[in-house]
Each structure stands twice: as structure tokens, then as C-alpha cells.
Amino acid sequence: MTARTSPDRLSVIIAACNEERYIGACLESLLAQEPFPAGVEIIVSANACTDQTEAIVEGYVTRFAARGWPLRCLSSPVPGKPGAINRADAAAQGGMRAYLDADIVCEPALLPQIVRTLETDRPIYATGRLTVARARSWITRAYARLWCRLPFMQGGAVGAGFFAVNAAGRARWGAFPDIISDDTYVRLHFTPEERVEVAARFSWPMAEGLRNLVRVRRRQDAGVVEIARLFPALLGNEGKARLGKAGVLRLAARDPAGFAVYAAVHLLVRSRPQGTEWSRGR
Template sequence: MTAQTPDAMLSVIVTAYNEERYIGACLDSLLAQDPVGCAVEIIVSANACHDRTEEIVAGYMPRFATRGWTLRCLSSPIPGKPGALNRADAAAQGAMRAYLDADIVCEPALLAQVAAALATDAPRYATGRLTVARAKSWLTRAYARLWCRLPFMESGAVGAGLFAVNAAGRARWDAFPDIISDDTYARLQFAPQERVEVAARFHWPMAEGLGNLVRVRRRQDAGVVEIARLYPAILANEGKAALGAGGALRLALTDPVAFVVYATVHVMVRTRPQGREWSRGR
């Protein structure tokens, strides 16, 4: 399979729950993509939306049609991201699949570079360079500065909010399980050498303010614990270096404000019970 064959298709699956404030920017960034070299379909999988998300998506359909791409909206009253992913997967026609959150903004070269990275018969996982969007609050900006310097981020191919797989890669798992961290679950289906980070960026917003950072971080940590409990075998694919005492000291000395903010969130998460509650922090 190559990205240039006429029968190749990239299905871009966007999960959406009450995203009227963000879905327009996401779709605009997809419309602005460079030529991808294959057919493209966009599927917005709306789960239990009770705002204008679906209405906004419908308004974009003629614009995608003009470009020669298909935009569909799957509407379901059933809440939950895993179900939304699985419904879209069942409807998707492309051998290549890209999964992104509705608040992601992609740079124009992203889909073409991802499709090229997936153009192999070997199982492949691809994503762009994750860039944290500039936050409104100084506290979130400080937290993001340190978060971006952690070994997990510096190792590349993080895929938080956007990842893609080819047909052989998607065959690594069946339906998305009903777990918190679907992106971590998908990434850990692949060894580090099977994961590719392309040069084009995507912009990922971070939760605003201390309380929201704590709630989101608690959920993220709960997702990691859940995967370790349910799927311990895939943890061998993590491939990230530990921060260590020396690394923590270096971060503290080079950006003490960011370190204090990050450490405060870390301590607050550890001293309060974890839960499965969903929070984007906006």
C-alpha cells in the first residue's frame, strides 16, 4: 500500500462531545491541508452532543465537497469517546486511519506527511510534532513549559490528541476498549521503532488554571494505571527514559517557576483520590 495509489484512502476520524467552540477551527485546519496524495474522508463522530456541534459540521460539508473530500457526521445519543471511535471505525472506508480530538488544529503539511509515513506494508503508527497551544493563564503556560521538557515529550511521537495508523497497524487491536486513555493504548501497540513523528505540527490545548490541571492530570494518571492493570504486556513498548533525580534538578534550576507549578499539580494529584471523571478543563 502506498499513499499514491488511486484506491488508497485516509479516513480522518474526529470525536466530538459539545465542541461548538473548537470544531470550526479543527475543520478549517483540515480544509487547509496540502494535497495528501490519496483520497480523504472526514468523519465527525458526535457523541451525545447537545450544543451546535453537529449543526456546525453540517455547514462545512459543501466546503469539503468542493475540495473533493467527503465530510460526514455520525450522530449518537450515547456518550463516551471509545464508542464514538468504534462507530466511526465501523463506518470508515480508508485503509489508513487518523484519529484526532475536535480541539486539535493541524498545520497544512500534516496529513500529507502522515500519509507518506504510513505508506508501507509494515505496521506503522504516525503523528505530528505536538505543540501546546498558548494558554491564557500564566500558570498553565508555566506548567506546559516544564511538561514539554519531560523525557516523554522529548522522546517524540507522543500522539496525544492525534495519531494515525496504516492497515497493518490498525490490525494490532480490535475495537477500542472502554478505557480512559485510548491514545496511550493505541501508541503502545507499537514498538518505538514502529512509531514515526513527522515534522509538521499539530496544536494541542492544555487545561486552564490549577484546578483544571489537577483534574485532567488525575484522569491522565488514572488512565496509565488502568492500562498497566488491564494490558501490562504492552508497557514493554513504552520506550521512554526516566526523569531521575538529576533530570528533575536540572529542570528546577533552569526554570524554577515552571518546576514549582508542575510539582504543585503533581502533589495535589497524589494527595487526592483518582477517578474516572471526564474533564477537559474549559
Template sequence: MKAASVIIPAHDEAGYIGPCLEAVFASDLEGTALQVIVVANGCADKTAQKALDHASSERNLLVIETPQGGKLQALELGDRAAHHGTRIYLDADVIVAPDLISQLVAALALAAPRYASGTPSVARAQSALTRAYARLWQRLPFVAQGVPGFGIFAVNAAGRARWDVWPDIISDDTFVRLHFAPEERLKVPAHYSWPMVEGWHRLVRVRRRQDRGVAEITARFPHLAQNEGRARMGAGDVVRLALQDPIGFAVYGAVSLAVRLPGPGGWVRGR
């Protein structure tokens, strides 16, 4: 029988965990046994209770509460509680399409190590600045052609065996993705909705944190760099992007320049 464990780390996500869980439980599972684990870590709100509100006798839902904050520690706790070899790691503010989970499980039904994610759609932002940035960002080869895995990524049992405990790092999605060569990463057509941070200052801070996360992995795990396989953009590609969306190009370029200036790069919610 097909089966998977969905692990959702959640820090102060009372306003988002409900819709996230409802989308998961509304999935067309096609005979897949699903275990859902919410790890409410360091929460000062009612994230755990909001998650428990979605429990029922027909749903295999486990809510773990820990006073210690930190996404990586939450992922570790979720893995320890997982019953199934196929793991789907899902952010608490992501909304999955009804067919995404079943497509991920089917794609990972292999003995060989594999990594998979869906096709991202950036949720409509409130600010015009973020909407412009997101338009351009979604056209980048890394996003449009690759399998970046932000918001949701999954591995089969053989894939999860490629690392032991979760390290204390900034970028969990980059860490996992780089454990797989490009040909081992699978992108399924089903979509998911992922929110982008709002406004100039948050865009710069989060982009700076992302860059530092990649640099951290390169420094601590240099052997993973060989798996990057990121498509490079030529001058013609850059010109086409600029002509297609000059406003988005300008905003994206300005943020890219701003992140090179000194400034804070710590975690920021951005919404």
C-alpha cells in the first residue's frame, strides 16, 4: 500500500495552519495512507490547538508541542515520529492542490533515492513591489525549469537515508535538494500556493538570509556543491527578461544589489 508522512513545522502559525491542513486532508489520495505530523515549536499563540481542531477519527493527525523554537529541530522531531519511509516536508503557510500529494507519492515509488516537489505558484501579494519581484523571480530558470522545493519537498526512504540528523542550518530546502543530483530530482505538474514576503525591507532581509544559507551550506558541506546543476542565464536571456517585464526586472535587480550591502540577515516572517 502506498503511504507517506507529511511533516509540518509550525512556529506561531495559528492563522495559517488551518487552511494548510484542510488542503492536505482534502487531497485526492488514491489509496495512499497518510500520516500528518504538526510540530508546533516555540509557539506563543494557539498553533497547536488550531491544528488539533482539525483532528478526527478518519484523520491520522499527530500534533507535537515543544517549547524549543527552530525549524530544523522541529523537522527532526517530526522525522522521529514518522511511520512511513516517504516523507513530505511542508511549510505551514503553503496550500497544496488536491492532486499534489498523490503525485509526489507516485513519483517517489522507486527503490533508488529520489527527491520531488510540485509546481509552485506564488500567492498574490498585497504590495505592488512584491508582485513585481515575484513576476520576474518566477521566470528565472532555477524556478521555472528546476525543482527548487521551497515550501514543500519530498523524499523516498532511500533518499532520506542520504543524511542523518538535521543539522542546525539556515536553509533546510537547499540542504536536502543538494543531496540529489539534478537527474534525481523530480518535478510533478500539480501546483501549490506559496506566499512571498511583503515589501522592500522584508524582501531584502529574506533574500539576504537565503544567500547566507546557501553560502553556509557551501562552506560546511562542500561535497554537495557538485549537485547544484543550476541553469546559467546568458546575456540574451537577461535582455529578454528585461524586455518582457521591465518593472519586475528593475525591482528584482534593485533587491539583488541591496542584499550585497551590510545588514541583518536573520529569520523574518515577512507577513
């Protein structure tokens, strides 16, 4: 946190690397947010972009200014999401922080509901209802159907792609470590009772096709293993329901096609270890 933060201000931080296909829709959804009294700033932390991401962001500066929300684009040739978030965090002036992936689209009520939830002295982690954007490929649609029925999704406050904390919550950790899963790392700094899912939704795109699903899932699993290895004490805050054999059978009976695709991805992920590449599946 910076020394010049304002507790009544919300800083929305977006790490972006070559997001020219997505960043416009993300920013449009922020411009469409319903009115609320808190001050807002938007910081896009562009890292190692070689496409038009930064130019697209700069094209939105005037429109955000007209709403009274400053928009800044921080540019760095250094790749890596944790570093990009840390650079934006150091520049942010809001006591409340929202961390948003560049491919997320928010419903108009999301930020107002988040701010109302964060307006407390108690440490709070808040997110919206995660919805998976409709995929082009049938195999991703089948995988997504099953994924959305898993216990951790049904339990709410998942925060994949979008999460926010108030000042007391942000004080729980310092700089983001150089790890794969920043969203899991933050979520596990809060007990289940401190994690809140508001009613408004945000849309998250899933990787397209079997090969990309395997690559992304392999990286996600590696991120969970990494946190368990580096920060084992955080696992006490998981509070995740277990599926069990009976739950597996119910899922298979309810959606055989989705279960078959999910099981195939699961088996292929374990066929070889995670590599070092960043996997987005686009």
C-alpha cells in the first residue's frame, strides 16, 4: 500500500499483456458501471506488450475523465503479472483495491455493490458471481458446464479474474510474490467468513479447445501446488467442500458429456508436468 492512499477511493488495477482483443470490452464495462459515491481510479499496468493494448487504453482516457475517473496506463518492458500488479499497487491512491483481469467484463452493478461491501473497518475480500462466457467450441462449453457444478464453484466467492479488498484486507500481505496464482494467494489470506460474493456478475472467458484447456488446467494445478509448498499456513483458510465418490457419480449422471470432457482433461493434465510457459489458451 502507498502512504498517500484515501480510504474512500477505489483503485481498479488491471494487469495486461497483449490484450488488444479484450481490453476494450473490459474498459467499456467499467465505463457502464452504475453511479456510486466513492472516488475511482483505473490503472492498467501493461507489461511487455507488443500489440495495440496500450494505444487502446490511451484512447479511453478522455472518456474516463469525463466521468471523473482518471485512467492511467503504466508501461513496462518487463513481463510478468505479479510485477505488473506490484507496479500498479505502488502507484495506486485508493484504500480499496480491485484487481481485474483484462479479459473480464463486469455487470453495471458490480463496482457499486463491491464498494458497499468493502466500506467497513473489518478485513473483507469481495468478488462478484463468476460466470463463464459462452465458448465457441463445444468441448469448452461441455467442460465449463461441469466445472461450474464443482463444489468450489457452488460455494461462491471464487474470485478468478476479479477480486477486491478494503484497506484492512490489503494490509494482510505485502507485495505480490512471483507466483502463478495471485487470485488464490489473496483469497486464502481471508477466512470463508471474511469472503463475500455480491449478487452482480462478471464474465470470464475459458480456454478454447481440448489442447488449450489442458495447458491452462495444468498451470492452474501447478499454481495450487506452488501455494501449498510456499505458503502452507494459508491452506487453513480454504474451506472448500469435498466432492467425494457420491458427488462424482451424481455429476457423471447429470451431465455425461461434460463429465467425459472434464475427466479427459484431468487425465491429460497428469500425463506430463507443467512447463514454465504462461498459458492463456487463446
